[in-house]
Amino acid sequence: MRIEEVKWRRRGKASVTRMEKPSLLRVLSPKLILHKNDKPAGLRWLIGSPFFPPLTVVSALKCIHTDSSSSPGYTRESEELRTLLPKGFHVVGVLVVADSDEEKRGGEAVAAARRLRKLMCGGSERMDEQGVIGAVAESRGGGIRFYVSKSESCERFQCVDVVYVTVYDDDPERFVWERGCLIWCELPLKLPSYYPVNKPSDTVRIAQHAIEAVVAKFKDPKAAYLVETLSKTSSEVPQPVIIRGGDLDFDMNLSDVKLLGESGHDSYAKFLPCSHFCLESKKDSREYSAENADMIKVNILLNSSEKSQKSTAPVAEYFPALEEVRMLVVDFKLEVLCYAAKDLPLMHAVSKLVIPGLIDQLNIEGKTILPNLLAQRPQLHPYHFNPPGVLHPITVIYELNYGETEMKQVEVRKSLHVRLGLPCDRPLLRIASALDFSGLRNDPIRKGTTLLKDVHIGIPSSGVSGGSVSLVQGSYEYYHYLQDGFNDSGWGCAYRSLQTIISWFRLQHYTSIDVPLHREIQQSLVEIGDKDPSFIGSREWIGAIELSFVLDKLLGVSCKVMNFRSGAEVPEKCRELALHFENQGTPIMIGGGVLAYTLLGVDYNDASGDCAFLILDPHYTGNDEHKKIVNGGWCGWKKAVDSKGKSFFLHDKFYNLLLPQRPNMV
Structure with a gap:
């Protein structure tokens, strides 16, 4: 662990206030620290999690879309980041480069972070209770100055006199994965809809109504969510539990959710924490990664006969068509990955992470598919990756009508490499690199073979002094x-x-x-x-x-x-x-x-x-x-x-x- 002390003098107008106590800013992203010497160009979104202390930066993702005035393209950025970031991670700040007037740029960074977060949250998150970070990197290669705002008004923010930047050089993954786990939900959908032959223009509207009906089903009290573990290495696998849709609170804000301590292990499913399905211990630090994280799977069920007063025979309803119609079946492949604190109650993990993730992904895929319903429809599939140097997984929706070597797919991957700060000369985000949660996990040998992998890991040191x-x-x-x-x-x-x-x-x-x-x-x-x-x-x-x-x-x-x-x-x-x-x-x-x-x-x-x-x-x-x-x-x-x-x-x-x-x- 390395501790860096960053100091600067209070300057400028009265809008910048001095903090009474030093703040602890925890930076886990090595790429952010490297920016001090790399003279970064452009703007970077600082990513954190509501399950971490407010001033914690997990990664820094580059803004790759701008408008005509060279300002961030907030709409496109919010849409792409909503897909890219698993629920459980969000924007906590902005890093900008400044040649001069750093306090002004710090205020602009805070404003940019608040604007993007509101777009990504749809206005459902109370912004005044969460600190936002404005980081300003000196273009001459100096240090990074941090400004913190806890007010909805971006005209007043706090310039920190002394910030202790804690960088987990040795094992930043441990900070993330000791505290949290992954929740995976896979849901293939076939949405049938009927459209008038003489009014093909109504096709999109009718299909959109079908999507809205699916969204309503997610929140239906009759819906049930079967929760089970995907970690197969434990000798005692917990039994699956069912969370009923009627027990879920969709109006509660995630910031209002209280984490459960050790006393929260209740037998009643709605009060169980995520840790109920997590392994009690890790063998060594190599297991702290997204690929080896504790995994929880959520399956969605619909109980149509719940609380029925009496047994009834199946009923078929007949709705005669007033004009000639055709049936159209639209395929959706939903697969969401969420990050949750292990002490988060399962019922809130489902209502505040899994279901919003499914709704976001359904709407994003629908926005691409619906305009092409009567032509060659895009074949979309979500994939999850754990790219090197990024401490959290990402989700990418690829169009499978294009081959991986076709230029359109290559350009999509190139833009992702730029955003994530990945080298543009190696295939890190191809489909074959995606995380696979369907088979056995935490296996020291490659699936399908008996060959050992990476046998050099953990061997004794070389004996070279100072090498x-x-x-x-x-x-x-x-x-x-x-x-x-x-x-x-x-x-x-x-x-x-x-x-x-x-x-x-x-x-x-x-x-x-x-x-x-x-x-x-x-x-x-x-x-x-x-x-x-x-x-x-x-x-x-x-x-x-x-x-x-x-x-x-x-x-x-x-x-x-x-x-x-x-x-x-x-x-x-x-x-x-x-x-x-x-x-x-x-x-x-x-x-x-x-x-x-x-x-x-x-x-x-x-x-x-x-x-x-x-x-x-x-x-x-x-x-x-x-x-x-x-x-x-x-x-x-x-x-x-x-x-x-x-x-x-x-x-x-x-x-x-x-x-x-x-x-x-x-």
Whole structure:
């Protein structure tokens, strides 16, 4: 944890008041702090949660729409942020850049935040009880000044003399996911409607009435909400509970909801907190993320016969059409993700998060679908993502009529990358990257395989004093000798290293091809003319050059090759290897003599030259047991020269290092 003290003098007019006590401003977003040195352009919305202390910033999302006067396009921004942000997160402030008159810009930032929040809340939230942050970054690269307004009037706001900005450098995810959980609700809808053949212009109006009828059903006292856990790792899974629509209070403001303490665990469903369906403890800090959060599922039911006085036979009503009509069935795919404090009562989680989320998504999809009812209707599907560097999940509605490589979809993803501050050269928001809540979760191995992933996580330190560690980015699978009942001991280490590298590209969604078998790798080399047909089925070794050919043919991935006449030269390139992991992040294949390894990272002290290499050894022949692999040294740090004076890289052997390059794509 790092504490920064930001100080400035009181200036300007009497409209800026001095706070009696210092305020604690908690900033969890690393991107916001980096803006101090990056000289940001444009405006950024500061995101928080009603379940956190008022002055808590979770993320900063860039404003990407402006009007003719270069002011924020509030309507488009509010519509997109209502889709993007899960219920349970909202706008708490604005960050702007100022060349001068910072107090004036601070007031403008507060006003902008209030205006956008009102649009997003539809006027249902009482603004005077919630603090709004106006942050002003100096364009010269100085610090960020924070102004706080707790008044509906933006003409008076508080300029803080001393603000303690708390940045959770080590584990910001823990702050978010210790306090909260995710609620997921999936609801496919088929809305039938009839429209007059002679008046096709009435189609949109009639379909809109059908949508309004669905919204009314969500709030119907006869509706029932079945709540259950999606966390399958607990030995004792709580039984599902039903919350009746008649128990829900849709008029209560979320700011009025009182969180339940430990005494709130009542047997009556309406008083149960969300924590009733959460795991009691986490194993380690790696589990603090949206992907591993405690998950609650809500299913919607409609009890049409509740409180019926007597048994009756089914009744069919007949409404004769006065003119020729046709039936139109419109498909909607609703899937909302909400964030809730674990102490929030389930009944309020449903009424204040889940149902508003469903209504918002239904209206947003309807706005796109309805104008095209009699033409080719858009096929919309919501997806949820947990992009790197963003502490909360996001929801994106993609149109599936367009392929992922078509320019319209590419442009949509590019704009999302800009808004979220993501690099525009890697596929982080493709459908294959979406969170999947339908299957087993919290599984240390990849779904559908028995292969271990990311075996380097949690291994002991390298032993380099004062070094800087650079590691592989993202996930990979560990391939080694004798897997899948195939005996490649003594000759297949380079094949296994290649399989590990290709698994990395699969798991980062650069490709959807299966990891090739040894024979398929050999077939690829024959097809490009590098090997004779007799090579297929042989036990001949391959090296870094052959691996580069296969990656180019199967994935379209280019590679750099570093050549060393002696192993003594490898440590001299530690700085260059560190830059590869920081910029490219792909695993590296090491070929030397008759052995091949996979390099996952380096630890390098620039001043002393001391270094270590994180080696994943494909020569392992045992079972896929993480503890056994790490304790046996099959994945671990190898010093260039160990305590006994032995060099890891042999001085009498040549070495080739293969550095795969990331394709430039979104």
